[in-house]
Amino acid sequence: MAKKRLACRECHYVNELDATTCTNCGSSSLTEDWAGYVIITHPETSEIAVEMKVDEPGGYALKVR
Incomplete structure (x- = not known):
């Protein structure tokens, strides 16, 4: 397992x-x-990026403890 x-x-x-x-x-x-994974390629046009307050492209966890 990785x-x-x-x-x-x-x-x-x-x-x-x-x-x-x-x-x-x-x-x-x-x-x-952490749990969940989303890749944001164009944060300037992404509704998820706006919700998560993401400004840079990359991989992000949806839930972090």
């Missing part, structure tokens, strides 16, 4: 497992405890 990547508790961006800070926002609050 190890889960790390989601940022601040912006929900999904980072690589060996990350110590979030690639998207720089926060050091990362966790393996």
Whole structure:
């Protein structure tokens, strides 16, 4: 079974497992405890991106604990 990547508790961006800070926002609050995954390619035209307050393209966790 593959190890889960790390989601940022601040912006929900999904980072690589060996990350110590979030690639998207720089926060050091990362966790393996997350669920759901959405890839946002065009945040400027995405209703989900607006709801999640996402400005940058990438993979995001829907629920982060």
